[in-house]
Every structure is written in structure tokens, then in C-alpha cells.
Amino acid sequence: MSYLPNVLFALLLIGGVGFFVRNVKKLSRNISLGKDIDRSDRIADRWKHMAAIALGQSKMVRRPIAGLLHIIVYIGFIIINIEVLEIIIDGLFGTHRIFAFAGGFYNFLIGSFEILAFLVLLSVIIFWIRRMVLKLPRFWSKEMTSWPKNDALNILYFEVVLMGLFLLMNAADYGLQQMGAIHYVQAGSFPVSQFIASWLPENELTLFYIERGAWWLHIIGILIFLNYLYYSKHLHILLAFPNTFYANLEPQGRFDNLASVTKEVKLMMDPDADPYAVPEEGEEDEVGKFGASDVTDLSWVQLMNAYTCTECGRCSSVCPANQTGKELSPRAIMMKTRDRLEEVGRFIDKEGEVAFREKGDGKSLLDTISEAELWACTSCNACVTECPVSIDPLSIIMDMRRYLVMEQSAAPQELNLMMTNVENNGAPWQYSQMDRLNWKDE
Numbered sequence: 490m491s492y493l494p495n496v497l498f499a500l501l502l503i504g505g506v507g508f509f510v511r512n513v514k515k516l517s518r519n520i521s522l523g524k525d526i527d528r529s530d531r532i533a534d535r536w537k538h539m540a541a542i543a544l545g546q547s548k549m550v551r552r553p554i555a556g557l558l559h560i561i562v563y564i565g566f567i568i569i570n571i572e573v574l575e576i577i578i579d580g581l582f583g584t585h586r587i588f589a590f591a592g593g594f595y596n597f598l599i600g601s602f603e604i605l606a607f608l609v610l611l612s613v614i615i616f617w618i619r620r621m622v623l624k625l626p627r628f629w630s631k632e633m634t635s636w637p638k639n640d641a642l643n644i645l646y647f648e649v650v651l652m653g654l655f656l657l658m659n660a661a662d663y664g665l666q667q668m669g670a671i672h673y674v675q676a677g678s679f680p681v682s683q684f685i686a687s688w689l690p691e692n693e694l695t696l697f698y699i700e701r702g703a704w705w706l707h708i709i710g711i712l713i714f715l716n717y718l719y720y721s722k723h724l725h726i727l728l729a730f731p732n733t734f735y736a737n738l739e740p741q742g743r744f745d746n747l748a749s750v751t752k753e754v755k756l757m758m759d760p761d762a763d764p765y766a767v768p769e770e771g772e773e774d775e776v777g778k779f780g781a782s783d784v785t786d787l788s789w790v791q792l793m794n795a796y797t798c799t800e801c802g803r804c805s806s807v808c809p810a811n812q813t814g815k816e817l818s819p820r821a822i823m824m825k826t827r828d829r830l831e832e833v834g835r836f837i838d839k840e841g842e843v844a845f846r847e848k849g850d851g852k853s854l855l856d857t858i859s860e861a862e863l864w865a866c867t868s869c870n871a872c873v874t875e876c877p878v879s880i881d882p883l884s885i886i887m888d889m890r891r892y893l894v895m896e897q898s899a900a901p902q903e904l905n906l907m908m909t910n911v912e913n914n915g916a917p918w919q920y921s922q923m924d925r926l927n928w929k930d931e
């Protein structure tokens with residue numbers, strides 16, 4: 490019977506971690522629906538990029554207040570993982586404060602956890618005030634209603650509850666230590682929770698129930714939080730690292746060429762090429778699709794971008810198209826891409842990937858991202874520069890535009906005119922090549 494809590498804890502842990510692993514597999518399956526792209530070059534630069542941006546939070550501090558608060562919450566998250574390790578060992582083996590043997594160092598650790606937990610609480614309150622009282626415009630755009638809005642708030646409330654339980658657990662533990670209760674080893678330093686302890690009843694049994702209750706709720710809360718991540722923008726806690734590692738390191742503004750188009754142009758330029766030649770056996774190219782109309786036409790990095798987006802809206806706040814009232818919001822592009830990918834994932838869960846590849850589900854990304862949004866983009870790269878986790882909304886916009894132009898001939902009239910001019914006159918203007926320099930004589 491005395492092993493019951495340990496067994497219960499083990500079952501809880503297996504259930505919580507098992508569900509998380511199941512969702513991670515689903516996540517990885519969905520990302521791998523994207524096209525292959527080689528990002529295995531410049532490994533040293535990639536490590537540096539990841540260390541500076543994901544680990545060092547270098548882009549977050551461009552907006553100092555939000556950056557500082559975010560760093561506190563981020564360090565709190567890392568620290569809490571060290572504490573969780575102790576909880577897991579204690580839970581499985583029925584020990585209490587198993588790391589207490591570290592003496593002074595343990596005291597220092599617990600003391601710093603408490604100060605951080607307190608700072609996290611303060612940061613979360615300030616985050617809440619910025620969002621709900623000051624109503625910063627980027628948190629109140631039209632794409633930030635229903636689930637995206639609730640998700641952001643849920644996580645703030647989660648943090649408050651988890652940090653509160655942690656401090657309450659320590660406060661009760663401190664009280665029990667003062668009373669010399671059996672099992673409660675004299676360990677830890679409690680710079681914050683000792684004040685909470687003074688508000689608690691001075692009854693050993695009551696304190697025991699408070700400590701155990703807070704301990705259990707704290708670990709259950711952490712497991713719920715872990716599993717909530719998959720459904721939340723807070724997946725960036727995990728994905729920011731691979732996302733920055735596999736980011737596009739090319740200079741901004743350099744676009745890739747479609748291999749099939751390059752080949753076609755080379756053939757056109759080659760005087761010896763026979764445009765009617767039948768390809769030799771085994772050399773036939775599968776006729777690929779130009780650009781992207783759905784998530785499976787995007788690369789796996791673009792799909793990972795969509796899952797990593799924190800919905801912070803920094804991109805949209807600097808987007809000139811968005812600022813001038815156009816329909817485009819780079820944040821919405823990422824959110825719609827993720828929503829569509831999730832929709833495809835659910836279809837595959839039911840019908841299988843083969844069924845999706847063969848007949849699709851009758852929908853596409855173009856059902857939610859409108860042509861008006863796509864053509865509003867000036868390709869200025871401001872969104873890419875601003876994104877704190879190296880997301881590239883522009884690449885998705887460009888791939889979808891390619892589809893509209895090359896597969897649907899659906900470019901706006903002005904662009905069609907410009908492209909016809911380039912084709913006929915070798916320049917975007919309506920003049921013949923001979924007249925191109927006439928302006929200099931005027």
C-alpha cells in the first residue's frame with residue numbers, strides 16, 4: 490500500500506510522456522509532408538545562428554521591455570526543468586528532496602529557483618497587462634481572436650498556477666522542516682516562500698496535505714503543460730532551436746530558382762539543343778508543379794516555420810502592406826499555413842497519406858490565403874528581419890505567387906503587362922528596345 494503513490498506517479502508519468510511522444514510523432518509526420526530541401530550546408534554558421542537567436546534571445550531584446558520579460562520567463566522555464574528532475578526521482582522512489590546531499594549548492598539552487606519563480610510571476614502579470622489593459626495593437630489584430638487569443642492567455646494563467654504551486658509547496662515544506670517533521674529533510678533556502686509560510690496554518694498534518702497537494706498538482710500541471718504545447722503557439726519553446734538551426738542563411742532578397750525553369754531556359758539558350766528531342770529511357774522528368782497551392786508543395790522548413798510561429802505579430806507590425814491597411818499580415822500567413830497543415834494531418838489520420846496524395850481532401854491553402862494578401866506583399870523582407878525565431882513568411886508568399894503566375898496565369902493585370910513587356914521588349918517598359926534611351930534626349 491505504501492507503494493501506491495509511487496505506482497500512481499509512474500502511471501501518470503508514462504501516460505503524460507506517452508501522449509506527448511504520440512503528438513511529437515504526429516508533428517514530425519506533418520512536417521515531413523513538405524518537400525525536401527537541403528539545409529545541411531555551413532554547419533558551423535548554423536550552430537552560431539541557433540546559439541545567438543534561440544539560446545541567446547538576441548532578436549528578442551530589440552524590443553527591450555518585452556525582451557527582458559521574455560528572458561526571465563525563458564530562464565524560469567529552463568530552471569523548472571532541473572527542479573522537475575528532482576520531482577520525478579522523488580515521485581518514482583518515494584524519496585524527498587533527493588538532491589539535498591549537494592548541501593550549500595542545493596540551497597543556492599532552490600533559492601535561485603524561488604527568486605526566478607517570483608520574477609516569472611511578475612513578468613507574466615506585466616505581459617497580461619500589456620495584452621489586456623494596454624491592448625498593444627499587435628495582440629488585437631483580426632487574426633488574434635478566439636483560439637489564438639485564448640491560447641496566449643491560457644499560457645499566462647498556466648505560468649501563474651505552476652509558479653504559485655511551486656512556491657506554496659516550498660512554503661509548506663519550509664514550515665514542516667521548522668517543525669522537524671519526519672521525512673522532511675532540512676534542505677533548501679526559501680527567500681520567497683518563507684514569507685508565504687507565515688500565512689499557512691501551524692498544524693503539521695494540514696501543512697503535510699498542503700505540501701503534498703501542491704507537489705502533486707505541480708507535476709500534473711507540468712505534464713498538462715507539456716501536452717498542451719502541441720496545440721499551442723508555445724510549441725516554439727521546443728521548435729525555436731531546430732527552426733533557427735535550419736533557417737535560410739542566404740542574404741535576404743536572394744531568391745532561389747526553380748530547377749525545372751533553369752533547365753528550360755538553358756535549353757532555350759543552347760543553340761545545339763533540340764527542343765523536340767524525346768528524352769532517353771530513364772531520363773524522363775516527372776512534370777512537377779510550379780510553386781505552391783497547398784502545404785505539401787512547401788518545403789519541410791516552411792512547414793516547421795508554421796509550427797514555430799509564436800504569433801507575436803512583430804512581423805505584421807513592421808509589414809508596410811499591413812501598416813497601410815492592406816489585407817496582408819505575415820503572421821496570418823504563418824497561422825493559416827499551420828491550420829491548413831493540421832487539417833491535412835487530421836485527414837491523413839483518418840484516410841491515410843496515400844489517399845491524400847492520390848485524391849487530396851478537396852481543399853487547399855489558397856482557400857484561406859487570398860490572392861489579395863499574396864499580391865499585397867512588397868517583398869521587402871521586413872517580416873523576415875524582425876522575426877525573433879527566424880521565420881520566413883515571404884518564402885511562402887513567393888511560392889504561392891509562383892503557383893498563381895506559372896500554373897494559373899493569374900497575375901494582376903499590371904504584372905501581366907510588365908511580364909509581356911519583358912518578353913517582347915527585354916525590359917519592363919512598353920517601349921521597343923531601340924527607344925529605351927530616348928529619355929536622355931529630353
Ligand code: SF4
Pocket residue numbers: 804807808809810811817818819865866867868869870871872873882883
Ligand atoms: S516581405 Fe511582404 S509580408 Fe514581409 S514585411 Fe515585406 S511586405 Fe510584408
Ligand code: SF4
Pocket residue numbers: 797798799800801802803804805819820823875876877878879880882
Ligand atoms: S512569423 Fe515570427 S514575427 Fe511573425 S508572428 Fe510568427 S514568430 Fe512572430
